Amino acid sequence: MSEQCTKLIKNATSEWRRSDVRYLSHVQQLPKIGGADGSDVCYNVSCVSQGRSEQCKKLTKNATSEWRRSDVRYLSHVQQLPKIGGADGSDVCYNVSCVSQGRHSVAEYQHKGCVIAKRLRIMWLPFFMIAEGINSVLNKRCIVTSLQISPHLFKLGSVIAKIVGNNVLHNDKFVKEVPMYVYEEMVDGQKLTEIINTKHENIKYLPGCILPDNVVANPDIIDCAKDADILVFVIPHQFVKGICKSIKGKLKPGAFGISLIKGLDISENGLELISHVITKELGINCAVLMGANIAPEVAKENYCEATIGCKEKSMGLLLKEIFQTPYFRIVVVEDDETVELCGALKNIVAVGAGFVEGLKYGDNTKAAVIRLGLMEMVKFIEEFYQKSKIDTFLESCGIADLVTTCYSGRNMKVARAFVHSGKTIQDLEAEMLNGQKLQGPPTAAEVNTMLKQKNLEDRFPLFTAIHRVCIGELKPEDFMECLKNHPEHL
Ligand SMILES: NC(=O)c1ccc[n+]([C@@H]2O[C@H](COP(=O)([O-])OP(=O)(O)OC[C@H]3O[C@@H](n4cnc5c(N)ncnc54)[C@H](O)[C@@H]3O)[C@@H](O)[C@H]2O)c1
Numbered sequence: 266m267s268e269q270c271t272k273l274i275k276n277a278t279s280e281w282r283r284s285d286v287r288y289l290s291h292v293q294q295l296p297k298i299g300g301a302d303g304s305d306v307c308y309n310v311s312c313v314s315q316g317r318s319e320q321c322k323k324l325t326k327n328a329t330s331e332w333r334r335s336d337v338r339y340l341s342h343v344q345q346l347p348k349i350g351g352a353d354g355s356d357v358c359y360n361v362s363c364v365s366q367g368r369h370s371v372a373e374y375q376h377k378g379c380v381i382a383k384r385l386r387i388m389w390l391p392f393f394m395i396a397e398g399i400n401s402v403l404n405k406r407c408i409v410t411s412l413q414i415s416p417h418l419f420k421l422g423s424v425i426a427k428i429v430g431n432n433v434l435h436n437d438k439f440v441k442e443v444p445m446y447v448y449e450e451m452v453d454g455q456k457l458t459e460i461i462n463t464k465h466e467n468i469k470y471l472p473g474c475i476l477p478d479n480v481v482a483n484p485d486i487i488d489c490a491k492d493a494d495i496l497v498f499v500i501p502h503q504f505v506k507g508i509c510k511s512i513k514g515k516l517k518p519g520a521f522g523i524s525l526i527k528g529l530d531i532s533e534n535g536l537e538l539i540s541h542v543i544t545k546e547l548g549i550n551c552a553v554l555m556g557a558n559i560a561p562e563v564a565k566e567n568y569c570e571a572t573i574g575c576k577e578k579s580m581g582l583l584l585k586e587i588f589q590t591p592y593f594r595i596v597v598v599e600d601d602e603t604v605e606l607c608g609a610l611k612n613i614v615a616v617g618a619g620f621v622e623g624l625k626y627g628d629n630t631k632a633a634v635i636r637l638g639l640m641e642m643v644k645f646i647e648e649f650y651q652k653s654k655i656d657t658f659l660e661s662c663g664i665a666d667l668v669t670t671c672y673s674g675r676n677m678k679v680a681r682a683f684v685h686s687g688k689t690i691q692d693l694e695a696e697m698l699n700g701q702k703l704q705g706p707p708t709a710a711e712v713n714t715m716l717k718q719k720n721l722e723d724r725f726p727l728f729t730a731i732h733r734v735c736i737g738e739l740k741p742e743d744f745m746e747c748l749k750n751h752p753e754h755l
């Protein structure tokens with residue numbers, strides 16, 4: 266039995282390699298999961314494009330119903346099935362015959378209706394590339410062959426525009442030109458958009474980061490967004506609602522958003538995630554990308570990681586194609602709320618890290634701020650979003666972003682300067698950041714509004730003290746008392 270299984274996998278894999286190498290990256294990302302009885306499971310998968318739709322439908326129907334009968338445990342995995350388009354951009358459905366060691370033979374499956382369509386493209390996939398997805402693949406066109414992307418440019422936006430611009434040049438699924446909205450301003454007597462389009466460099470916010478020619482800066486936000494299938498939001502969270510208002514009702518049907526914005530919004534309903542604000546304001550779905558991504562380091566192409574949070578796994582994988590490079594490595598998770606909340610809350614902790622650095626307490630103290638901050642992040646997210654998964658904190662969006670921001674982020678640097686300068690955070694922001702925006706202090710204020718409303722300030726002493734220092738209610742030195750008396754040690 267096992268020999269047959271090994272042979273099938275070998276054949277299918279080599280066939281797969283021959284048939285379309287583009288798919289291999291997807292294949293490699295799939296977890297290898299054992300059978301219901303703990304044994305290996307191998308799959309011989311035939312994929313049929315919609316051009317052969319009658320046969321495709323029949324094969325799919327049989328395989329799906331058989332699959333459902335054979336082991337319901339697999340269905341949860343099945344729902345994660347990425348919807349991958351055919352090489353020609355058409356939909357693909359999968360007919361799956363599975364063979365598990367010690368369970369069924371290929372012949373048994375064939376007998377039950379899981380036909381192995383040898384003349385078609387064959388691939389081997391670990392088991393979860395199966396049923397539920399087949400139906401949705403059949404019903405709709407999953408991948409539009411020419412996706413247009415529109416990032417909104419700022420500091421991180423410049424880096425992301427470079428990455429996206431380069432990636433789409435080598436991927437047939439996407440339109441080559443990437444329109445990029447730029448908030449217009451004069452730099453050395455010239456419009457910033459004109460400078461970017463001639464020098465291919467954002468000389469004000471990220472000098473030295475050369476953008477590919479296909480990234481075209483445009484001060485007209487509607488012009489940028491109206492034809493986009495994917496909208497990449499990279500702006501300080503303070504400006505999101507204004508941007509959304511400008512493009513509301515002007516987007517292409519089916520447009521999808523991805524937000525790289527680290528912050529929160531406060532409304533009459535309490536705290537709101539920025540991706541939810543985008544969804545509400547624009548009526549589009551919105552994924553998130555967060556991670557330890559200090560912009561100038563990404564611009565230098567120093568290795569780093571990021572996390573895409575997207576409920577729809579297939580869309581998450583498509584988005585990954587836009588952002589991943591050899592130096593910018595991405596993991597896709599479905600726990601998008603936790604991903605986004607980590608990105609917002611770590612900015613508060615970074616302000617605390619800046620206070621202890623300004624007070625010259627050294628790295629042990631900063632490590633304590635990071636640890637206590639992480640504990641409050643976990644507790645806050647559990648309070649805010651009960652379905653949060655602890656594993657998500659181990660992704661780049663969690664612990665990694667927290668560490669990098671506490672060591673070299675702008676929030677840390679401004680908070681450090683705040684300790685002895687006698688200036689307000691707002692003054693220091695203007696003085697030190699050349700038009701860039703701090704996210705930590707406003708996020709601390711937004712979180713504090715919610716903690717006050719719910720009478721939870723005592724349970725979040727670090728978040729609360731950081732906010733009170735930022736608004737001048739406490740001195741930075743008082744922050745040390747908060748650490749010493751943190752309920753974690755009582
Ligand atoms: N910079 C980073 O290292 C980094 C890394 C990861 C994530 N992020 C996140 O990305 C988001 C954007 O950060 P950034 O560093 O790119 O931004 P930034 O702080 O550099 O952006 C300031 C920009 O806001 C623009 N602006 C000013 N007024 C505006 C208005 N009324 N409407 C629209 N825009 C206006 C300015 O022109 C300027 O370009 C933030 O949420 C941030 O947390 C930043």
Ligand SMILES: O=P(O)(O)OC[C@H](O)CO
Nearest residue numbers: 556557558559674675676
């Ligand atoms: O410079 P900061 O503090 O806004 O942090 C930048 C990024 O969020 C780091 O990933």
